Structures are given as structure tokens and as C-alpha cells.
Amino acid sequence: MEIEYRASNKIILNIMECIIKKSTSTNKALKTHSIQCANLKAEMADKYFAILKEAGYIVEKEGTWGKRKVIYYELTEKGVERYKWFFQINKELYGV
Numbered sequence: 001m002e003i004e005y006r007a008s009n010k011i012i013l014n015i016m017e018c019i020i021k022k023s024t025s026t027n028k029a030l031k032t033h034s035i036q037c038a039n040l041k042a043e044m045a046d047k048y049f050a051i052l053k054e055a056g057y058i059v060e061k062e063g064t065w066g067k068r069k070v071i072y073y074e075l076t077e078k079g080v081e082r083y084k085w086f087f088q089i090n091k092e093l094y095g096v
Contacts, residue, residue, distance in 0.1 A: 028072035
């Protein structure tokens with residue numbers, strides 16, 4: 001059985017898509033939802049979220065969910081622009 005790994009740009013695109021999907025609905029893009037949506041393990045997700053935050057593609061915000069405090073993510077203006085780039089790159093490279 002051969003294991004196929006996703007390219008980093010595909011993972012980044014998946015994370016950004018998950019954040020966009022949750023942000024456009026009435027929900028907030030919680031980290032756990034984005035991890036599940038992008039099909040990542042928590043350790044790997046932490047790595048990519050740190051990269052995306054450092055690059056200025058996403059911001060971490062604090063809010064409430066009922067009585068609980070939660071951390072959620074939003075794409076920055078730069079993040080939206082880069083999402084379009086990643087989408088186009090993946091389309092050209094992988095026909096996705």
C-alpha cells in the first residue's frame with residue numbers, strides 16, 4: 001500500500017477554504033472545525049496555522065460561543081488575495 005501525501009500548497013489551500021466557508025456562513029471558523037474540514041492531525045495543523053498567521057494570511061480572534069470563550073480565525077485581505085493565487089496554482093498544477 002502506497003501512502004500519498006498532499007503537497008503543502010494543497011494543505012494551505014484546504015485550510016484557507018475551510019476558513020472561508022465557515023466565515024461566510026453565520027458561524028465562526030474555529031480551529032477544530034478547520035482541522036477536521038482540512039483533514040489534518042492537530043500537530044500538523046498547528047504548524048500550518050502558525051505559518052499562515054506569520055505570513056499575515058489569517059488572524060486569530062477571540063469570541064464567545066454561548067458562555068465559552070473560543071478562538072476563531074479569519075482571512076486577512078492579503079489572505080484572500082493569496083487564496084486566489086493558491087487556487088490558481090493548484091488548478092494549473094493538479095487540474096483541481
